[in-house]
Amino acid sequence: MERGEKLKSLRAAVNWKIVKKRRDLLDQLYDLTSDWEVQLPNLRDIFQPEEIDWLLSEAANELNNNNQLRFIKFVASTGYKFGEDRELQRLHRTSAVHLAVKDPNNRNLLPSLFQIYSNVNCVDESGLTHFHVACEFGLDDVVKKFLDLGEDPNYRWPASGDAPLHLAVESGNTELVDLILSHGVDPNLTDQDESGNTPLHEALANDNIEVAKVLLRRGANPNLINEEGKTPLHIICKRASRQEELLAIFPRLAQLDVMDTLGRTPLRWAVENLVPRVVNILLDHGADLSSFVFPTASDFDERFDRRAFSSIYTNFKLRMASSLLVIAENLENRGYEFNRSEALTIMRFFAKHDLFEKPSNLDEFWYNNKEFVRITGRVHPVALNNRRLSYMQLFPKRAVKIRWSAPGRETPLLRASDQSFWLRRSRREILRARPESQYPRAGNGRDSPLHLAVMFDRKKITEMLLRSGADPTLVNAAGLTPVDIICKGHRDDIDSVKMMFELGNEKISTVAGPSARVKSAVSNRLVNLAKNTAEKMRPIKN
Template identity: 30%
Template structure:
C-alpha cells in the first residue's frame, strides 16, 4: 500500500487484523516459543510491517513507536493474552485480558529507550487506543514519529547535509521545532489554536489530540498541511541541485536496465520492458546537455547507454536501447565515456539502424574508435552480422582497413565469425563498388592474416574461397611461424575443408608448402600427430608430406607416433601410406635425448606398436632398454587421461617377451628396472584379507563366470565356442602356472582394454587388477630371482632346492631378493 493516498487507516487496520489472526493461530500452544528471541523476532518482523502499513509509516520508525501509533500491542504480548484467555474461558475475560495486555504494553512503552518523541505526544496508550475517532495517515505519522523531511533526520543518511533550519539558522530543524516553534508555520498554528481554543505546545499536544472528533480532524488537517509544506520545501531545495537529480536519473536508468536484464537478478525477464526506463520515457523526459564557457556541449559523460553496453549480452537489449535513445535524443551530441565508447558505438553494437543513420546525418564520423580497444564502428557491428548497417557505414566513408589494438581489421573479424558463404562476397562486391581496396594479407599483432583466422569448418568454405581468389597467400606464416596448413593440422580436422583448400590452391596455381616449419621446427605433419589426428596425418602424407623431417628436438613423425598414440593402427597406416608413395621412414633415427622410436614404443609398453616397428626394420642390435626415468615420463603422461594398472603390467611384460623373442638379451639391470616399475606403480597383490573377502560373494562370482576372455590361441585356431573360452572366474581361481597356460601377456593386455573389464565396478576392477597383476608377473619374478637367491646363500643349495624355496614367496619378496644382491654387489665394488 502507498504511504500517501490509498486506504484510510481504519481500512488498513482490517487488513492488519487478518495478519494478526494468521500469526496468532494456535498462540496458546506456541506462546512459550516467544521466550526465544530468534523465533519472536522473525514473527514480529511480519507483524511490524503490517503495523507500518496501518500508520503509513517508514521502516525507520522505532518498533515501540510503531505499535503505539497503530494502537496495536506487540506480538509477544498478544500471544500471551491469547494463552491467558484460553486458560480462563469466561466470556468477560477478553476485555479483562486486553486491559492487562495494554497495561503490560504501557509498562514496556515507559521503559523503551527509543521513540521518546512519540512518548511525549502519546504517553498513555490506553487513552490513545480507546479514543474512538480520528484516522492516522502518512503526514500525522510523520509528526507523531518525528520522522519527516526534517534536516536533523535526513543528516543521519547523508552527512553532507546541514541539520540547521533554513529560517532559523542557529536552530536544529527537528519535528518539535517545525511544528511548535518555527515562524514559517505561524499561520497554521494560529488556526489550530482557534479550533482548540488553547495554546499549542508539545507537552499538551496529546491532550489536544483527544479533543472532540471535529476538532481533532481540523487539528490533524493543520498538522498535515505543515507536513506537506515541509515536503514541498524539500522539493524546492532539490530544484537547486537539478543536475544532481539528472545524474541520479542516469543512475536509476542504469540500475533498472541492469536488474531487468541480469539473469542473476530476481527482476530478470528478457521479454519485459524496464519499468523505470519505461516510466521516464512515457513522462516525456528528455536529457539536456551541459555546455562549457564557450557554449559547446560537454561530450565527456557516462550515461545509462554506456552502462548497457558494459553488460550487453543479446538481442533482447534492443527495446531498452531504443527507449533510452528517446531520452538521449540529441544526435549531434555524441556522449563518450572514459573508455572512448560513445552513444554512436552503442547504436552500432546493438544494431539500431535508424539511430545510426541519425548520428551520421548529424555529421558523426563513421571511423571514430573506442579508445580503450581501438575498435571502430565496423568492428562493433560486425558481430551482429547486420549487413544493412555495415553497408550504411561503408557508404558513409567507414574504412575497411582500420586495425584495432589487437591489430585486427574488419576482414579479420569477418574471418573469425561464422558467417554464411555469401557474406564475404557481399563485403568484397561492396568495397569494389565503392573503390575501397581491402588488405587481404593484413597482419594482426600475432602475425595472423585473415586467412589464418578462419574457423576450420565446412561452413566457412565460402570465406576461404573468397580470400584465396582475392589473392590471400596460403603460405603466409604468423609470429610463431605457423601457416594456414599448420592451423588445419592442429585444429579440429575437417577433411572436406582441407580438401577444398588444396583444390582451390591447385586451381589458382598456388602451391602449398606441406613441409613448412614453425619456430619450433615442426611441420603440419608433426602437429597432426601431436594432436593424435590420424586422419589429418594420412591426408598430409597423401599430399606429399615428408616422413623424415625432424623438429628442433630432432624428433621425426615416427617419434611423435610412438610418444603420443596408443593405437597400433596409426603406425601401421603410417608405414602403409609411405610405402604406397615409395617413401621410407627412418625407424632407427635418434632424437636429441638419443631415443629411437622403438625406445619410445617400449617405454609406452605397447606390444603391437613394437611389433610393427620391428617388422618395418627397427634394429635390435643397437637397442638400449629404456631407463626408469624414460618409463616414468611416459607413465606420467598416461596417468592424466588413460591409466590402467593391468594394462601397464601386461603391456610391459608383453613388450619384454616380444623383444626377447626377436633376439634382445635382457640383462639383470633391465629386469630390476621392470621389477621396480611394477613395485612403484602397485602391481603387486597388496589387498588385505578383509578387502579380498568382499569379493567372494555370489554376485561377484556370477559376473566373473559370465565374462569370457578371448585368447590369442583361440583366435588363431578359428571361432571358438563361447563356453570353451576361459572365464574371469576361472582365471582368478587358477594358480599362476595354470594361468600362464590359459593366457599370454597379450591376452591380459587385450582384456585390460576390453569393455567387459571397464564395465566392472571400481572395487571389482581393483580386486581383479591386484590379483591378476600378481599372477601374470609371477613367472618373470621367479625366473629372475632364482640366481640372486642362489648367490645370496653362497650356492650352498642346489638350484632345484632354491626353486622350491622361492616358490613360497610372493612377488614383492622376490623383488627384495634381487635388490639385496644388487646392494651387496655395489658394496663389494
C-alpha cells in the same frame, strides 16, 4: 516512435568527440537492436563508416557478452559492409576481427564480423591479417574468397612466423588444409620457431588424423625431422593414446629406425610408453632390434608417473604391469636377448610401483594418490572432499583448458601434446592477449608463461615475453621465480641471465615496499649465477 527514427534520434543526440557519450550510445544500441529483425535500416544513412567501425571494435573488444554478439549480428544482417565501395584491399589497421580473437570466448563473433569486413584484409601492428585469423579458426569459405582474390597463401604472420598452412592444420579443418595445398603451398613447410615442425608433425601431435591423411595424399614427407630430431613416427610413438589409429594411416615407406636428439628410435618410445600393440606393429614392419636400446629405470618411472597422474582408467597398475610383461615377451620372441641389467630394470620397476601383487582395489592408487589430491585441491576444494572422482569427472571442461602445473610435472595441456606444440600456441596467445589477463598474478600457484618458457629453454619466447612486459619476479607454487628456475637449472645459461638483466631489469628495479626482498633476491641470484658461470668458463691452468 518507430525503431528507425529512434536510431536516428539516438545518433543525433551524441557528441561523437566524447568517448563516454559514444559508450553510452553503444549500450543503448544493444537494447534497441537486440530483437530487431524486420525493416532493417541502411546504417550508412545514419552513421559515418568510421563511427560504425568504432562501435563494432568496441563491442568486439568487450569480454564475453551476449549483447555484443546480438549487436554485431544485427549490423551484419543489415547488409553493411566495411569499405563496400572498394575491391579487396589490405589496410594497415587493427579491426574488430583482431580485437575479437584476443578473448577465446569472443570467437563466435567471427562469422558475422567476416561478413561485415568481407571487402578488406586488415593488418594489425604485429602483421596479423584477417586471412591468418580465418585460417586459424577454420573458416574455409572466408579463406577461399581471400585466395580467389589473390591473397598469398604463403604469407606468414611476421610476429610469430606462423604460415597459413600451419594455422589451417591446427584448426583441424580438412577442407581448408586441402584448399591451401591446392594453391601450390609446400606440404613440408617447416615452422620458423625453435621446433622446426612440419604440418604433418603438428597434425599427428594434435590427433588430426583426417588432416594427416590429406597432407600425406598431397605429398607430405613422413621422414622429415624437426629440431628435436623427431620424425612424425616419433611423435606418434611418444604419444599416450591413439597410436594404433595413427599408425594405420602411415605409409610403409616411413623410416623406422631414425634416432632423435635423445638417441631414441620410435620403437624405444613405444616400449617406454608401454604400448605392446604399437611395438608389434613396428616390429612387423621391420624395426631393427640389433641396435635397440632398452629403456632405463628412470625412463619407465617418468612415463609411469605421467600416466598414473593423468589416467582415469580403473585397474591402472594391472594394465601397466601386463603391458610391460607382454612387451618383454614379444621382444624375446623376436630375438631380443635381455641382459642382467635390463632384467633387473624390469624387476625394480615392478617392485618400486608395487606391481607384483594385486591389491583389493587397484584403482585406489589413483583416487587416494596424495599428489593428485594436493594439486587438484589448489584448483577446486571439492577435490579434497571427494577423492572418488577423477579430475576429468570433477572438471570436464576445465581439464581441457586449464594451464596450471605442479613442480616437476608438465601441465595437462603439455601432457596432451609435445611441449613445442603447446609453446607455439602459447606464443600466439601472448602476442594478442589482453594486457590485464596476459600473465597470472604472483602467489596464485600457477606457472606463468615466462616460467614455462624458461623451464623448456625457449629463449625466443622468453625474450618475447620479457619485451611484452612479463614479470620475472612472479612466484609459482614451488615458490620459484623464472630467475630461480634458471639458477637451479643444470645449464650454464649465461644468455638467459643476460636477457633477464637487460629486459627484466626495469621490472625488477621497480619492485617496492614489502616486495623489495623479492627484488633483492632476484638480483642477487642473477649476480651469483653470472659469477658462477663465469668461473666455470675460465680456462684450467696447468
